[in-house]
Amino acid sequence: MGSRRVDHGMENISGVPGSGPLGTSEPAGRHFKTAKKAPLWLRIAALTLTTALVLGVGTAGLLFFKLQSNVSTAKLNVGVGKTGASQGPAEQTGSLQILIIGTDTRDGANSEYGTAEDSTGEGNADVMLLMDISSDNSHVSVTSFPRDLMVPIPDCETPSGIVYGAPAGQLNATLQAGPGCTVAAINDITGLTIDHFMLADFTAVKELSTALGGVEVCIDHDLNDNPGSGLILPAGTSWISGEQALQFLRTRHSFGDASDLARIQAQQYFLGSMIRKIKSEGTLTNLPKLYTLADVVTKNLTIDEGLANIPSMVGIATRLAKIDLGQVAFVTVPNTQYVGNDSKVQLLEPDAGQFFAALRNGTSLTPEPAPAPTGTPTPGDTPSPEESTGEAAGPETTDPEAAPSAYDKGIQPISVANASTLAGRTTELIQALAADGFASTWPAGDLAAQTETKVLYGTNMADVAHDVAALFKLPDTALVEDPAITGVQLVVGTDWVSGTDYGTVVVPDNIVQSTADQTGQCLTVNPDMYLR
Template sequence: MPRRRADSAAAKAGAARARGPLPPAAPIGRHFTPRHKAPLWLKIAAVAVSGVLVLVLGTAGVLIMKLQENVTTAPLNAGVLADGRTKAPVEDSGSLQVLILGTDTRAGKNSEYGTAAESAGQGNSDVMLLMNISADNSQVSVTSFPRDLMVPIPDCKSAATGQVVPGQAMGQLNSALSAGPGCTVAAINELTGLTIDHFMLADFTAVKELSNALGGVQVCVNHAMYDVNGSFLKLPAGKSLVKGEQALAFLRTRHAFGDSSDLDRIKAQQYFLGSMVRKVKEEGTLTNLPKLYQLADVVTKNLTIDEGLANIPAMVGIATRLAKINLANVSFVTVPTEPYVADPNRVQLKEPSAGQFFAALRHDTALTKAPAAPSATPSAHATGAASTSGASGAASAAPAPSTRSVPATTTPAYDKAAQPIGVANASAIAGRATEVLQSLATAGFTNSWAAGDVAAQNETRVLYGHDMGDVAADIAKHFKIPASAVKSDPSISGVQLVIGTDWTSGTEFGKIVVPKDIVASTADQSGGCLTVNPLYYTY
């Protein structure tokens, strides 16, 4: 009970006259002691603590408001449907995907690195990294997409103009950024079957500021070098601490390492990121609030992010998930590629390896060490819920109903031998349809045939035409293909089973194959020293 303030003598006298005579004082029992006044030091301490609390809470509020004011946002997914509607996000899952983009725009502060003619507006994606955090927080993969990877580019709603930018049947992936970062998100979603949760878009200035905030990142090269034709990166042989302009030059150089290919540039970027992750982990940055605030201040000032990430809890949530992950389980991957058939100076996905890798990501499959233990709240990927394209995982959405009713017996309401079933091989493995056709025949579906080899597709599907939904559902059940992969297609006569690169062997769908040597390195590896292109040696 709070103490009452002592009254003045005059006030006491007035109060006594109003009350009348006081009753006799109650006797003090042996278990009671008179109340003593609090010592002065305790009062001062209480006031000081209260003041500090008010100051801390007030300062925290100001800092949070400051971070919020720093933020620049853009829509997460700019992909649009045929009717012009923006594609809706799918239900959240336990795993988390963050697309990290680096733009080569020369707009604003970046004009010192070239002219607007070289890269105006949003620019092109100089760096495309997809960070995937598993549902149980035991695994992180960082996947690099080459800037000259040829892929389908979807129609996108421009972040700048609000107008729909027509897509391309096959275009260079880094060009999708011209319609905003959400268009790159949409392109990679369709390419991988994933649903990216967030993006971060950095320009040249952001890279400099972030490397400065970290106090530099250690790198190592096997020979003294100077990139006189582009980034002007100059390093002595051995280890160096790079930050600011030097860190930016290290990430920008396109010719200094290996054979000067874009893939060797990606290796250098992965090397830099691995070193940065080790430094952040060793210094406890993700659990040190002052350091974390400093980084957050730099990030929010210099990055464009999606609206869902534009709040402090979301940022802290990602940092919390990353804080305790074993560096040996942070893997760096480059999407499997091969020379593009129409232009060997570009690359295309190498199948079936790319499809197998994307399937592993969709299913939260561990790329390093033992598979993760089941999470208390399993992700949609881990439990097999439908991805964006709705073709992978366990049953989630039943196929459209057929006009025929299926009685509750083991005997179907149709003649299996009469049902027309085509099997298209989109697995990128020659002869893959043979054992699938044999399995269909054994099950009684003898009117089935090979529909030939078609362009590789990442996800297996069962398509059906008019009045064939029940047959398609039974075929999916026979091969243990998820119901979410069963789709109505009015152009199909009968049923067509499309074997994707996520099903490369056997007659039972669901076995995830992680391509051999898909992991280039892990964050616990120092990586030795990068090999310098001899054309850039200095002596």
């Protein structure tokens, strides 16, 4: 059946005179009126607003693209057998660790600081700062790792395919295999899994300090480090930026006892002052200001792929903006003189292990702000011991109907090795095992310090190892199968220095060297650097 068009006298309802029904000049329908043109000012305003929105969105997109195109990227972890890909974008919740590395390379724009021979490769890590943001954004720690800290160097694959590693070496040399190798080395010694890294060069430091309008520093005596770093400053307060800021951060002999540790203290002092300036000016919540700084810094920055997006960068700034300056702690990793070479340092145990355990646990290193008073409690408000601890008062009891062990505890071979650096640490743990029925337990002697406690177990010993871990409240992650072990071996690390219940975090005394809210202090100048 063919289609046909049915025309029931189509009415023109355009409202144009002479085009009404049946050719009349009336508009079609009594609810339709002749359209009026909008006033000229309204049309101009609408056009202007539309244009502004289009340009604004376009400009923002261009600015974001420009920032992302500024940076170079590299793998987060290049340790052989480790995860080579970056983590996902930085999240707004959960703990977040970012390793900030300053390279001493003289390549490219940094060539004025060295010879042509210096201007190759990744260079060494001149600065290594681990920024740890707590999961609830209540506190931040910034930990400095000395350049000459001797640590095991993991096997790392360089971009050219060469595997680089050593039983012991200076931590700053790991950068020669790329920033992902520095990440891998610090992961190994701390037990952390670092989320991101930022690698900056000399030029980034100069341009950032200039963009900020200078950073305030104070020294207790006139200083002249020439021809060393070239830093010359009068006693008292100065505002430094550009080349002078770089000299301040690089000088090796100007402050304290002229050691690398004194240099770290000066760097932390500079960072504290810079953070105060950024917070006081509201830079972290002012997108135009934040963009200006980001544009300056990202031109001289290498970051991991997971951090190479604008939402991540802005998200980190947003998190930092929420944190009180008194909760920003500066720490130098506990260290002592390296055995066999007085010019180098090694981890000081058990302090380093305790500190790393605190980081892994998210423990605040600074006193929490005092809570607001909530009024005087009435007698009925006081919790009982059971309510306050969540446990019943009185001695523990054993469930008589508990299922018996599937094996004879008395004959299981269990050894306890001491890797905590504390003399006699295994004694109470062996006693606790014996009291629980593990009668065949013996001390396995002292081992080199290990930052994490482990339960190693051999063939067909997983169930025994699990029960040993449960006895001491060790996490499942502590269980490690090792065919070379006969029976089970509990290796007590520096993260467990007292008691028979694992998990009690001990923060070393005086671990915090300063906080970002401290003002009015002046650095002590090394007398050899007095202005002459």
